[in-house]
Amino acid sequence: MAGERSRSREQDYTNRRATARGLMGCSVFLLAVSILISTSAFGDSRAGLPSTMTFVATAYSLKGRTASGTTGHAGTVAADPAVLPLGSRIQIKGAGKYSGDYTVTDTGASVKGRRIDIHMATEAEAKKFGKQRVRVQILERGDPSSLKP
16 A cells, blocks of 8 residues: 555656646747747837837927938928837838828937927927827838948
């Protein structure tokens, strides 16, 4: 009887170890699948950002120099450089006639996080645009140093 108990305990211990190894293998597999899925959801794995995100969009029509050294014009936006560096090319969706491709050429004190400011020709046009939730797809992450004149 004593021999059976020790064999049973040994068997039980061996089975637990085998089960733990099996679960660990499963965990490693799940981790690998999880990494694969999350990496495929990133447009630019170096960026650490999903390729399409929801932003709050507003509009501005100020004249003058932008943070990149150019003047604001159609097809340009201001963004938080920590989220969208200067020079980034993006596509805005869900903004009606303002949907399309833009380049990040400016920053702003109130443009933080997932917010963008779309440049408009007139103040009336900017006011009419208001504040909207839009989808932004990152086409290319910018290199701010390439924009300096």
